[in-house]
Amino acid sequence: MSILEYNGAAMIAMAGKDCVGIAADRRLGIQAQTVSTDFTKVFKMNDTIHVGLGGLATDVQTLHNILKFRMGLYELREEREMTPQVFSHLLSTLLYEKRFGPYFVEPIVAGLDAKTNKPFLSSMDLIGAPVQTKDFVVSGTCTGNLYGMCETLYKPDLEPDALFETLAQALLASVDRDALSGWGGVVHIITKDGVTTRELKGRQD
Amino acid sequence: MARRYDSSTTTFSPEGRLHQVEYAIEAINNAGTCVGILARDGIVMASERRITSGLLAPAKTSEKTYKLCPHAACNVAGLTADANILIDQARLRAGRYHYQYQEPIPVEQLVEHVCNYKQSYTQYGGLRPFGVAFLFAGYDEKHGFQLYQSDPSGNYSGWKATVIGANNQAGKSLLKSEYGSSSAEMADEGEETSPDVAGALRLAVKVLNKTMDGTAAAAEKMELFTMTLDESSEVVHHILTQKEAQEVIDQVEAETASAGDS
Numbered sequence: 001m002s003i004l005e006y007n008g009a010a011m012i013a014m015a016g017k018d019c020v021g022i023a024a025d026r027r028l029g030i031q032a033q034t035v036s037t038d039f040t041k042v043f044k045m046n047d048t049i050h051v052g053l054g055g056l057a058t059d060v061q062t063l064h065n066i067l068k069f070r071m072g073l074y075e076l077r078e079e080r081e082m083t084p085q086v087f088s089h090l091l092s093t094l095l096y097e098k099r100f101g102p103y104f105v106e107p108i109v110a111g112l113d114a115k116t117n118k119p120f121l122s123s124m125d126l127i128g129a130p131v132q133t134k135d136f137v138v139s140g141t142c143t144g145n146l147y148g149m150c151e152t153l154y155k156p157d158l159e160p161d162a163l164f165e166t167l168a169q170a171l172l173a174s175v176d177r178d179a180l181s182g183w184g185g186v187v188h189i190i191t192k193d194g195v196t197t198r199e200l201k202g203r204q205d
Numbered sequence: 206m207a208r209r210y211d212s213s214t215t216t217f218s219p220e221g222r223l224h225q226v227e228y229a230i231e232a233i234n235n236a237g238t239c240v241g242i243l244a245r246d247g248i249v250m251a252s253e254r255r256i257t258s259g260l261l262a263p264a265k266t267s268e269k270t271y272k273l274c275p276h277a278a279c280n281v282a283g284l285t286a287d288a289n290i291l292i293d294q295a296r297l298r299a300g301r302y303h304y305q306y307q308e309p310i311p312v313e314q315l316v317e318h319v320c321n322y323k324q325s326y327t328q329y330g331g332l333r334p335f336g337v338a339f340l341f342a343g344y345d346e347k348h349g350f351q352l353y354q355s356d357p358s359g360n361y362s363g364w365k366a367t368v369i370g371a372n373n374q375a376g377k378s379l380l381k382s383e384y385g386s387s388s389a390e391m392a393d394e395g396e397e398t399s400p401d402v403a404g405a406l407r408l409a410v411k412v413l414n415k416t417m418d419g420t421a422a423a424a425e426k427m428e429l430f431t432m433t434l435d436e437s438s439e440v441v442h443h444i445l446t447q448k449e450a451q452e453v454i455d456q457v458e459a460e461t462a463s464a465g466d467s
Contacts, residue, residue: 073300
């Protein structure tokens, strides 16, 4: 048994034309037993940053609260909003501080640079090793499936509505072959005009 | 006589005084004035902006008003360097409380935390006290809007209206006669009622005019801050723009001019 697979998760973040999308499943399980079908794993940190936290559920919630705390302090001291790049770096250093007793979470960050409106995507392992990409990032218990679906369906410069379709199909197809993720999904599409959130209904198993 | 008992913070004098704490309070009486007024629907904090040199780069941020958390802010009178330490303490405390309880920290608890920290510098360690006085403005669900004042000794109390910094006695005496006593605010039995934020702003400007007397009232010389609730019951922190501040100053000028005629 791997601790990172105890609760189950699947998430993708993808870049489009001046927009980003981030999607995750809704399952919370205790190994094989499903406990909740509306567990939130993607969190809005501010108007331009969303973070997806996949892994051990207690660490997902704790890390979210820690990030809110740290973001709040940053905004009070610096009197400005955090940018996606800064947030990603904060998350990376936060995780590495626990190098020998880590949070069992492998996060993905999706954001829009406030000035240029260019998409920002990053993902990291549980001890904060970051990777930045231009196309998509994935995390969870079925990353093999997720990578395969994204690699097949992804096209650069998709408009928000097309990005939504691509994200939704990639997520839904990937979780079907994974016992630990699924039971519905959420997709957030972030543009300079705001965030659109849609729920997905897939196989409820 | 005080000489022998005033160099250590942690020593009482024979008269039972802590001279270092008293000297710290003196330091604040030379600082820019801050007025705080509790209104029915919010809080007003107004401060004197002291420009000590024309060569100083224009401030990018306020050096008087600081946000401590979404529902609390403070005004500073005294040594800014000392204040920065305490403000950070307050911000951390508010953040940690929220992290632990997933609830906003009650305003009095936040004030008490900062004050306990200040107090420890009057009893332990042989370090000097903080030369700062604060006006804390905050809102919580249980007690609504609250205004607190604290000083270097770590003592604090809640106020309906108060002044700290230079000429605070003159300011306080003006508040004593004017707070809650304008005809628009009097209840039937002549009890004192609190003003609304607009009224509090005008009163605050009046107080600053008195404490800053000698210098003409001007929008660049004052910083006006309000704390209110918006339609969704979220706390709004607002530092008035030059234009908005000038409007209040003009209203006060018109009021005093017409009062003089009648």
